Amino acid sequence: xxxxxPVPIRERTRRxxxxxxxxxxxxxxxxxxYEATTVDQIAAAAGMSKRTFFRYFPSxxxxxxxxxxxxxxxxxxxxxxxxxxxxxxxxxxxxxxxTLDYVQDERQRxxxxxxxxxxxxxxxxTARYLEKLQRVQALLIERVATRLDHPASDPRxxxxxxxxxxxxxxxxxxxxxxxxxxxxxxxxxxxxxxFTIDTAPAPAPAPAPVPV
Numbered sequence: 411x412x413x414x415x416p417v418p419i420r421e422r423t424r425r426x427x428x429x430x431x432x433x434x435x436x437x438x439x440x441x442x443x444y445e446a447t448t449v450d451q452i453a454a455a456a457g458m459s460k461r462t463f464f465r466y467f468p469s470x471x472x473x474x475x476x477x478x479x480x481x482x483x484x485x486x487x488x489x490x491x492x493x494x495x496x497x498x499x500x501x502x503x504x505x506x507x508x509t510l511d512y513v514q515d516e517r518q519r520x521x522x523x524x525x526x527x528x529x530x531x532x533x534x535x536t537a538r539y540l541e542k543l544q545r546v547q548a549l550l551i552e553r554v555a556t557r558l559d560h561p562a563s564d565p566r567x568x569x570x571x572x573x574x575x576x577x578x579x580x581x582x583x584x585x586x587x588x589x590x591x592x593x594x595x596x597x598x599x600x601x602x603x604x605f606t607i608d609t610a611p612a613p614a615p616a617p618a619p620v621p622v
Contacts, residue, residue, distance in 0.1 A: 425483070428467070428476060428480060429480060430456065431463065432476065432477050434456045435447070435455075435456075437455075438455060439474075439528060444528045448470075449463055449464075449469075449470055452470070474525070475529075475538040477525075478542035478543065478546060479545070481508070482542070482545060482546035485549070485550060488504070488508060489501055489550060489554075492505070498557055498570060499574070502550070502570070506574070506598060509578065509582075509594075509598075510593075514594050547572065551568050573607070577602045577604070577605075581594065581598040581601040581602075584601075
């Protein structure tokens, strides 16, 4: 089994506060619109001062995009918790179980899609979203490379993580387009089952020929 690295209490408290603020803010954004909602309104609805709000998020934009940091941390923690002798591809599949509620729960999916429309309609949020998505993948790439004992120059950890995310997106699109008679996890299994991932250590380079 993998070695557990418990999250410190202070960090868990911070994440819980950020999650609560994000939920409160999303409700306001969906009711009044992103541009019309102020930090003062969000702080008041969350029962805190504006100064306390800024302890958790530097700006309103960071609050919207910050959920990707929170989700990235959860995915990294989930991967850390997987057995070290488990195939990496299988570990990533289990990590993606975190996405099941976001897709299968109708209320959460509606909220997610509404927030996604806000992000896509706001240029500065779109740019920040792409940065955060890259960070989420970087967190997992670092762990995959460590698990496989691959050097930083080896492209395979990035390729494996990128392929896993592509499978998740393909599964989500297919599930939404279908009649949803089967759970999203079935589509995710089917998508990720398409590939056989070779993560064996790369062979050592051949020695340079000795001049004669």
